[in-house]
């Protein structure tokens with residue numbers, strides 16, 4: 001990708017060992033960004049960072065469980081200590097958790113989904129904004145889901161958490177619109193990353209594709225292209241949005 005807008009920008013990505021996060025890191029490395037990568041999967045994260053460094057990227061990788069506020073805060077601090085600032089943050093770490101009917105969903109299922117998907121984003125936004133305020137601005141992208149703007153059948157806990165991500169996003173965007181900090185969310189439909197192909201949703205791809213007006217699932221690269229558009233420094237008047245990347249499902 002030859003997008004000069006990202007050259008030299010310091011970009012933090014959580015869940016960077018996974019599908020969307022890893023691909024986004026690779027695209028931004030090609031564009032000359034300095035990367036700060038976090039994931040709770042320390043081995044996967046180190047593999048990812050090593051690959052990127054081999055191709056010449058400037059990468060700091062630090063294991064980070066986003067359910068632990070101190071680790072989220074430490075990742076932001078590591079970005080500042082290595083590169084002096086934080087221009088862009090992508091709160092992408094997430095997990096589906098239980099896939100079962102709402103009436104069978106337990107308190108533990110709900111707690112898990114909220115901790116990873118909602119509290120993790122809340123902690124990230126809080127510490128990233130504190131840093132961005134000290135340096136005069138920045139951009140944040142929170143990864144929600146199509147289940148964050150509509151129903152998530154058999155995904156009640158995940159859907160609740162991804163709805164919360166949009167509430168955090170909109171509130172932060174409005175509170176910090178005059179601080180030159182943009183905050184947006186992205187809401188993808190199912191895409192064949194490990195989350196879909198290795199998790200509890202494995203084997204459902206054909207059925208899920210049939211639910212889209214395009215009659216196919218989005219490639220991870222198509223989701224990442226929309227992520228890049230939202231965080232681009234050129235995209236300076238878009239804030240507080242929850243962009244569906246869903247082949248038109250939400251247009252019905």
Ligand SMILES: NC(=O)c1ccc[n+]([C@@H]2O[C@H](COP(=O)([O-])OP(=O)(O)OC[C@H]3O[C@@H](n4cnc5c(N)ncnc54)[C@H](O)[C@@H]3O)[C@@H](O)[C@H]2O)c1
Nearest residue numbers: 015017018019020040065066093094145190191193194195
């Ligand atoms: N793939 C899809 O179909 C889809 C659709 C909508 C939204 N999403 C969202 O996109 C984001 C990225 O998912 P993906 O599809 O790349 O899945 P993935 O499973 O490939 O990647 C998720 C990454 O998050 C990491 N992670 C999980 N819990 C964590 C924690 N507590 N702390 C730090 N890291 C943690 C995992 O180790 C993994 O590397 C998630 O927020 C997911 O909910 C995915």
